[in-house]
Amino acid sequence: MKILLVNPEIPNTFWSYKKALQFIGKKASDPPLAMITVAALLPAAWQKRLIDMNVTQLKARDIEWADYVFIGGMNIQYESFKRVVAQCNEIGTTVVAGGPMCTCSSEEIEGVDHFVLNEAEITLPQFVDDLVAGTPKRVYASNEFPDIRNTPIPLWNLLDMKKYSSMDLQYSRGCPYDCEFCSITAMYGRKPRLKSPDQFVRELDSLYAAGWRGGVFIVDDNFIGNRRVLKEELLPSLIEWAKSHDHPFEYITEASIELSDDEELMGLMVEAGFRMVFVGIETPEEASLEECSKNQNRRRDLLKSVRIMQRRGLNILGGFIVGFDHDGPATFNKQIQFIQQSGITTAMVGILNALPLTRLADRLKHEGRLVDSWNGNNVDSSLNFIPRMGSEALVDGYKSILRTIYSQKAYFERIVTFLKEYRKPEKAGRKVGMREIKAFLRALFHLGLLEKGRWYFWKLMAHVLRNYPGSFPFAMDLAIRGFHYRKVAASIT
Ligand code: SF4
Known part of the structure; x- marks a missing residue:
């Protein structure tokens, strides 16, 4: 066959x-x-x-x-x-x-x-x-959720690894929360299902044996769905593995914001090699958080939570959404202010999208506000529902956020804000090799010579060299990512 x-x-x-x-x-x-x-x-x-x-x-x-x-x-x-x-x-x-x-x-x-x-x-x-x-x-089809302790190791040999910047692994499926717009719980359940530490370490071994070194995205819906098992079993195994293999991998994952409440968990994750965490912040509007049942984000100082994680050595990527029923004309500026103050460089802002299987899609259908079209892209200004504030106001406001936060001035300011808070972990950062040197030269050419507004790039370089010389490669990495975000934002706005 x-x-x-x-x-x-x-x-x-x-x-x-x-x-x-x-x-x-x-x-x-x-x-x-x-x-x-x-x-x-x-x-x-x-x-x-x-x-x-x-x-x-x-x-x-x-x-x-x-x-x-x-x-x-x-x-x-x-x-x-x-x-x-x-x-x-x-x-x-x-x-x-x-x-x-x-x-x-x-x-x-x-x-x-x-x-x-x-x-x-x-x-x-x-x-x-x-x-x-x-x-x-x-x-x-099936209504059952399988035990992923029996899931086999991926066939790495089918990939041409050189073509990717990161490799992916999965440790768990499911999320204990139930945000209205999210289809994860409908598809994977609210009880996180975990791989065993031994099984996950075997996956690391296989990836290592396949020759991979560098970034690894642990693509869980919510990595911290079961904190006890993480702290007592998985992370101690990952720490031991990292030490015995000379820290070959740096992890990125997705987690809910209460990670910031758990000092021990953050410490173990950083020691194991976690460097970036995507957190669904969604909105600084309390009423909109309540509307979508994002209860873990409510009644907390979201900015403070982000800073705690940054100080612990985690680069936080944030997910933000506009278009909730409780969002108003002032929401767009509130989002901009929050993103700027947080120093979250990677701010993934999207328009609310009613995905199939979600409680949101059910509610909007019931209210006669669901539009029969979907393309799965929540950043291209297309809408699949009728927003309370009106489609034009929502799309205009959304574009104004993108134009502002991905302008060179605002983006490079966020890098500076971030570096002020960030405490670089001891083992963070790959050794600088030919790949990094080539990337740096290309960045000098494109960001420092060709782009309009290149002044902001040179200003950032000078600032980082003066104040955070040890984080220079990291700052370059963020500057290069910013180039991509600017291009995508420009194509939308
Ligand atoms: S916390 Fe994240 S994964 Fe969990 S239900 Fe909410 S949006 Fe979905």
Whole structure:
């Protein structure tokens, strides 16, 4: 059996880092972890190839080679997904599709021969058994949540690792919270399911043995869903592993804001090698936080929480949303002020999006405010609901945030604010090698010579060299990321 796994293209958004990756000679930030895990769930004797369209072009002869094309992805990949399915249909190769987008919206997707929905650990073996028996059904779905302690190690050998700036791993699925706009709990449940520390260490070993060194994104929905197990079991194992391997990996993950309340947990994470954490801050508007049930963010000084984590050695990336019913004309400026004061350089601001399966989509449908369109991109100004403040006011306000926070002046000011708070961990930062030197020279050329407003770049360099010389490579990294954010923001506004 010949299986071609295809990861559709992700358009250029804040998360794609396309413009920043050019500086370090990489094609994509993250590999398709789900695809190489699905590959590991398939019979070992089957032939498997992966085309990640974010790093390699998909050709007709790749599709012709395969008996089956397996395709998946998130909503944001929908346009590319449709094109691939149409191409397979034209060539006559059977299409098998799964992943979060299909799980949420399989009825709206055309051209797929077999849907393998929900979590593949349950539905994929059923499909494979039926396929081998010659009786495959059209749809495989399940209401159960699998025990991920049985999930196999991803097949790293399907990837061309050189093309990525980071590798991905997953430790847990699910989140104990239930934010109204989020589809995580509907898809993965509210009880975090964890891998065992031994199993996770085996995954680290496999990644290390495959030759990877550098950034590793632990792509959990909420890494701190079970803090006791983290503190007592996983993090001590990761610390020991890092020491015995000379700290080869630096981790980024996603966590809820109460991480800032737990001094011990932050300390262990930093010691294990965690350097960046994405936190859903959403909004400084208390009434909007209440509206969306973001209860962990309510009745707290959000700025203080961010600073506590920065002082502990964590670079905080923030998720922000505008468009709640309780947002008003003043909200946009409040968001700008908060983002500037927080020193959060990577502020992922999006317009509220009613994803399928969410409580928000149900409510808006009930209120007659759901618009029948979705493309999974919440940063391109498209709306799939009727906002209380009016569509024009929301889109204008959203664009004004992007224009302001990603202007060179505001962005470089945030780097300075951040460095003032940040306490660099002892082992932080990769050794400077040829890749970093090349990136620095490209940054000098593009940010220091070509770009309008290059004065802000030189001012930042001088400031960092004078006050934080040890953080210079880190500041350059942030400056390069800023170049990408500016380009994406400009394309939207
Ligand atoms: S905390 Fe994050 S992952 Fe959990 S429900 Fe809220 S938005 Fe979703």
